[in-house]
Amino acid sequence: MHDADLTPNAANHAPLTPLIFLDRAADVYPRRTAIVHGALRQTWGETRERCRRLASALLRRGLQRGDVVAVMLPNVPAMVEAHFGVPLAGLVLNALNTRLDTESLAYMLAHGGARAVLVDPELAGVMRSAVELAVQQGLPAPLVVDVAEAQFDVAGPRIGSLDYEALLAEGDSADALPGVGDEWDSIALNYTSGTTGKPKGVVYSHRGAYANAVSNILEWDMPKHPVYLWTLPMFHCNGWCFPWTVAARAGVNVCLRKVEAQAIFERIRSEGVTHYCGAPIVHNLLVNAPAELKTGIAQTVRAMVAGAAPPAAMIEGLHGMGFELTHVYGLTEVYGPASVCAWQADWDDLPLSERARLNARQGVRYHLQDGTTVLDPGTMQPVPHDGETMGEVMFRGNIMMKGYLANPQATAAAFAGGWFHTGDLAVVDPDGYIKIKDRSKDIIISGGENISSIEVEDVLYRHPAVMVAGVVAMPDPKWGETPCAFVELKPGAQAAEEDIIDFCRKHLAGFKVPRRVVFGEMPKTSTGKIQKYTLRARARSRDAIDV
Structure with a gap:
């Protein structure tokens, strides 16, 4: 009863929106640089x-x-x-x-x-x-x-x-x-890839965009006036909400029309870039760039990776360049990243390979996300934290879409049981960190055994000649399915199919080793993700019908 007469009013309540960050940056730092583009x-x-x-x-x-x-x-x-x-x-x-x-x-x-x-x-x-x-x-x-x-x-x-x-x-x-009349008002509309049908229109609210923009700052410990390089397309989940994040810290938006290694390193040097984001393929591009492009970088560069589980070899490569990597995970429906592999101090003294393994996990919920968990989709109960029992990654909280535009059936299915169903299969380690094993449609079932395509890909990325790798199921008359590896080699590198298979045998159980290796340029989306549906079609897997 003590607060019965305390009601929201214009003095104590305002709708949450990331638009306020623009006013603050302009009011407090009107003469600081906001945008760099060529000579602009x-x-x-x-x-x-x-x-x-x-x-x-x-x-x-x-x-x-x-x-x-x-x-x-x-x-x-x-x-x-x-x-x-x-x-x-x-x-x-x-x-x-x-x-x-x-x-x-x-x-x-x-x-x-x-x-x-x-x-x-x-x-x-x-x-x-x-x-x-x-x-x-x-x-x-x-x-x-x-x-x-x-x-x-x-x-x-x-x-x-x-x-x-x-x-x-x-x-x-x-x-x-x-x-903004109501923080539930729509701020953005983003479409999913539509690889299994018509694209779905994901609707964002001002409240959700605000929450994720602030969480980006908290997860990255982003200081005032960062210099942010736009390697991540702003059309992708509104650049993971970073247009609003950069404004909140009165930082610099360094624009980039195309993602090219030389242009990226030139801007890192000339503009003093401190932060950038991208899918693993973007970071891999930098790791494998000629050594002469990487010289002359004095400042600490903080990189954020999402879009696919980063292979340990890529994490090790960025560390060798002196870049600090933060691994986040999410989907279009959660405004881009909504979980983070939060770094623990006691990891600092571990061997580099172990640090890379730990940092490759999808981690824990974002600061302003209410829940990130792994549930049995049948019972909606949490899986044991044993690092072995698989379930489906699910989210709920403020960093969550309003729903799918004009598609109530898809919205209801996505939110069934009070959680958003991602379709990603994962385990939970004893320390509570999530580790994705695969997309539900990317698990390879060979002779009754589940094979994680991500696990096989991680080994392939450790081969010195491999630039990009993707693994899908290939029909097999005896085992039902076996792994088929698609490999894009580094410029100037050479490797034969048997070389790749022999390398995998040294690091994987026999039934997980690819039975076939296909060389060539990897089909990718505009955000750098490998188009698995295209690979499945090429391998003539059972899931090729989903294209």
């Missing part, structure tokens, strides 16, 4: 003004609260600005995968109901076709805006009714903006 140096004060003008212009163009603005952009300044300008107008940001085909993009535009589209000239060709197809499918013609590239020589057609700078000129940074 843009301050936080200038960035806020441009974001507010973008919001104002979109509203003056007739867009209304809840409308979707799609962006087809690489990691350029306008992409950073869209993460603030679009939601400042009460609109929903839909960052599109820049490597998708026309049909997939058209589906997303139509399904999300995009009212406006921002497009880079390099991507304008496919986007023009996608918009045309979406309109044929019933989408009202959206406002299309060309985002010119002023810093680099990028060719492409103009497909919009105006360009980005002209749009901003229509807005006024002094306009009153609608603000």
